Structure formats: C-alpha cells, structure tokens
Amino acid sequence: MAATGRARGPGTDHEDLVSVTAAARVDARRLWLRHEAMARHGATAAGGVNRQALSVQEAQAWQLLIGWGRELGLMPATDAVGNLFLRWPGRDPLAAPVLTGSHLDSQPTGGRFDGVYGVLAGLEAVQALQEAAHVPARPIDIVAWMNEEGSRFAPGMMGSSVFSGARGLQEVLAVTDADGVAVAEALADHAAAFADLPCWPLQRPVHAYLEAHIEQGPLLEREGLSVGIVTGIQGKRTFSVTVAGQEAHAGTTPSSQRQDALLAAVRIISGLVAWCHDPQDLVRFTVGRLDVLPNAPSVVPASVRFSIDLRHPDSQRLCHLGDGILAVCEAQAGPCRVTVTELSNAQSLEFPASIRQLLSACANDLQISHMDILSAAGHDARYLHEVCPTGMIFVPCKGGVSHNEAESATASDLAAGARVLTQALVALTR
Numbered sequence: 145m146a147a148t149g150r151a152r153g154p155g156t157d158h159e160d161l162v163s164v165t166a167a168a169r170v171d172a173r174r175l176w177l178r179h180e181a182m183a184r185h186g187a188t189a190a191g192g193v194n195r196q197a198l199s200v201q202e203a204q205a206w207q208l209l210i211g212w213g214r215e216l217g218l219m220p221a222t223d224a225v226g227n228l229f230l231r232w233p234g235r236d237p238l239a240a241p242v243l244t245g246s247h248l249d250s251q252p253t254g255g256r257f258d259g260v261y262g263v264l265a266g267l268e269a270v271q272a273l274q275e276a277a278h279v280p281a282r283p284i285d286i287v288a289w290m291n292e293e294g295s296r297f298a299p300g301m302m303g304s305s306v307f308s309g310a311r312g313l314q315e316v317l318a319v320t321d322a323d324g325v326a327v328a329e330a331l332a333d334h335a336a337a338f339a340d341l342p343c344w345p346l347q348r349p350v351h352a353y354l355e356a357h358i359e360q361g362p363l364l365e366r367e368g369l370s371v372g373i374v375t376g377i378q379g380k381r382t383f384s385v386t387v388a389g390q391e392a393h394a395g396t397t398p399s400s401q402r403q404d405a406l407l408a409a410v411r412i413i414s415g416l417v418a419w420c421h422d423p424q425d426l427v428r429f430t431v432g433r434l435d436v437l438p439n440a441p442s443v444v445p446a447s448v449r450f451s452i453d454l455r456h457p458d459s460q461r462l463c464h465l466g467d468g469i470l471a472v473c474e475a476q477a478g479p480c481r482v483t484v485t486e487l488s489n490a491q492s493l494e495f496p497a498s499i500r501q502l503l504s505a506c507a508n509d510l511q512i513s514h515m516d517i518l519s520a521a522g523h524d525a526r527y528l529h530e531v532c533p534t535g536m537i538f539v540p541c542k543g544g545v546s547h548n549e550a551e552s553a554t555a556s557d558l559a560a561g562a563r564v565l566t567q568a569l570v571a572l573t574r
C-alpha cells in the first residue's frame with residue numbers, strides 16, 4: 145500500500161532542515177559510478193559479478209572501498225570474522241555507533257547491486273552528510289559483512305551472525321568450501337593483505353542498524369514506487385543432505401544389485417517437492433547445489449550431496465515442513481543411506497515499529513513514494529535485529545530479477561533509497 149498523508153518527521157525544525165539538506169546532497173551519478181567501479185571486481189562476461197567471500201576479487205573490492213572511505217576521512221577496521229568497517233567518529237567517538245551497510249560478496253552468477261548497494265548507499269549518505277556540514281553525535285560505521293551469500297561457505301551471513309553472537313567464531317572458522325579450504329585459512333590470507341587495519345572486538349554495542357538493499361522481488365516496480373520500508377524477513381531453514389550408495393560398473397552391475405546414490409537423490413528430491421507442495425504458493429523450496437561422486441559417465445554414482453533452502457513467512461509452517469524433511473529422505477532412500485544436517489534455522493521476524501515509522505517519516509519528508517514490504521530474501525539485518533533496533537530500505541530492481549547476472553536498478557531509485565537512509569541517519573545520530 146502506498147503511503148498516504150505526510151507523517152511528521154522525526155526531529156526539531158532545525159534537525160529536519162539539516163537532514164533534508166543532507167539528503168539533497170546525495171549524488172545519483174556518484175553513487176552509480178561507484179557501482180560501476182565495484183562491478184569490475186569479479187566481473188563476468190555476461191555483465192554480472194562473481195565475487196566470492198574472502199576471494200581475491202573481494203579483497204580488491206575492499207581496497208576500493210577503503211580508498212573511497214579514506215578520501216572522506218573514514219577509519220577502516222576489521223574484526224576476527226572478516227567484517228570490514230569504515231568509521232566516521234562523530235562528536236563522541238566512544239558512543240555506540242549506528243551501523244549501516246550490507247555485503248560485497250556475491251552469488252557465482254550474481255548481479256551488480258545485491259549487497260553492494262547497501263554498502264555504497266552508506267558511503268553516499270556519509271558523504272552527503274559531510275557536504276551538508278552535519279556532524280553526527282555518535283559514530284557511523286559503514287559495514288561490509290563477511291560471506292552473506294553463503295555460496296562459497298555455507299551457511300551464509302557468517303560475519304553478521306558471529307558479530308551479533310548468534311554463532312560462535314570457532315564453528316564458522318571450521319566451515320570448508322567445495323575445494324576443502326576452511327574459512328580460517330581463507331580469512332588468514334585475507335587478513336594478511338589488510339594487516340594494517342585495526343581488529344575491533346566482536347559483539348560490541350551497536351546503537352542501531354540500517355541496511356539498504358535492492359528488493360529482489362517485483363512489488364515496488366509493479367506499484368511504480370521508489371522505496372520499500374521493510375516490515376520483516378521471512379523465515380529460512382537450510383540443510384545439507386548426503387546420500388551414500390555404492391560405486392559400481394555401469395555395464396556389468398544389474399539394477400537389482402545397485403545402490404545408485406543419484407537415483408535415490410532424485411527420488412528424495414521429488415518426495416520433498418511433494419512434501420512442500422503448497423496450493424497458496426508461499427513455500428519456497430530450492431535444491432540449488434548437487435554434487436555427484438565420482439561424477440563419471442560409466443560409474444554408478446557412489447554418493448550425492450545436495451543443498452536445501454526452505455523458506456516460508458509463517459514460522460510454524462516452516463518449522464513443520466523442515467521437521468518433516470528427514471522422514472521424507474529416509475522413506476525415499478531405497479538401498480542407500482541418507483543423512484540430513486541442518487545448517488541454519490531462522491524464524492520469520494518483524495523489525496521494530498520505531499525504526500519502520502522513522503523510515504516512513506523520512507520518506508514522507510522527502511516526498512519519496514513508498515510502501516511496506518516483507519522481505520522474502522534473507523539479509524544480515526536478521527542478525528543485527530537480535531542486538532539493536534534494526535530496519536531496512538528497499539529500492540526496486542528490474543523485473544524483480546536477482547541472484548542473476550542481469551540484475552538491474554536505476555540510478556534515481558538507488559539515490560532515493562540513499563536519501564531516505566541519509567535522513568534516517570541524522571535522526572539516529574543526533
């Protein structure tokens with residue numbers, strides 16, 4: 145529903161003037177050009193980005209961001225899990241900061257805006273505030289969280305979950321990628337390249353967190369609106385399933401004697417699709433990765449591992465569906481053995497009304513059209529929500545297409561979201 149009327153903005157007349165002036169300093173072209181520059185690191189032939197967590201490409205993106213931050217007098221820092229912060233200290237450098245950002249890692253065939261936008265919108269907001277001669281009363285930290293996507297190391301949102309205390313550092317460091325490289329090893333290489341950065345403590349106090357992001361869905365574009373005020377994030381559970389069979393000769397082994405792990409996996413996945421069937425079409429069930437061993441044309445597959453990404457806005461329904469996965473797998477495994485490991489279990493959440501109202505009021509003051517949206521995609525804001533007042537700002541993306549190299553957004557929509565962010569940062573740092 146589009147906002148109607150003009151809710152009163154969040155401050156004194158003087159503060160409102162400062163924030164509207166600062167928001168007007170947001171430079172759509174500068175913000176766009178920074179997206180273009182970022183997209184060069186990990187650029188794919190099809191115009192997208194492949195920038196995996198803790199990769200060389202992500203390190204290049206860090207260098208670029210740190211350089212931009214230094215030009216604005218921001219102080220770069222990291223922490224034990226590989227998050228990157230750019231601090232603007234404000235009048236009281238010891239006060240708990242307001243954090244704003246997102247992530248710089250991408251899906252293997254990712255787009256130019258998922259995650260990057262939140263980081264660059266934060267930078268743009270800080271620059272606009274500086275140009276408007278605003279000095280925040282507390283620090284503003286622009287943040288790029290480590291491994292949001294979870295495509296190299298699963299599950300994702302590693303940086304924000306460890307920062308917030310929801311996951312332990314040691315547990316995350318032990319996770320390995322498809323080549324057997326552990327997070328600990330990748331992080332050590334990455335940290336060595338940024339050895340000059342101070343390492344800040346995890347789980348430090350945060351005053352508030354704002355994350356700007358492309359919508360990754362079709363609603364804003366369909367409604368012709370510039371900004372979404374995110375009401376919450378739908379729940380998500382992820383699993384890894386391993387089906388163990390027996391390697392055998394494709395020419396000599398009769399069907400009756402086979403333990404074909406791939407055929408078992410196909411039956412299991414079909415069973416899971418049936419289990420998750422939803423006439424309302426609210427369940428999101430995805431098997432996005434399938435690894436077959438030994439993956440040779442003339443060998444009966446010995447083992448298959450696949451991923452499950454399961455989402456639903458209703459936490460009870462998500463709980464029920466997820467809890468039924470093991471039974472479906474076992475019922476369909478035939479002569480093979482199956483193990484199911486749950487990697488993450490996140491309930492649906494609602495952001496606090498105070499932050500949502502603040503963001504709506506800012507959009508109203510700036511006369512930026514907006515609507516409320518539940519995020520169907522996951523975000524680092526999920527974990528920050530556990531430790532501080534948190535909210536999100538969405539902007540439209542073309543056709544709702546995301547996790548796709550064709551991901552696209554307009555410079556003016558990106559700027560509109562950054563303006564709302566800028567004004568909200570004034571309110572949160574006064």
Ligand code: GLV
Pocket residue numbers: 292293520521522523
């Ligand atoms: C985030 O990238 C998600 O998969 O929702």
Ligand code: MN
Pocket residue numbers: 246247258259292357522523
């Ligand atoms: Mn993202």
Ligand code: MN
Pocket residue numbers: 251258293547
């Ligand atoms: Mn993503």
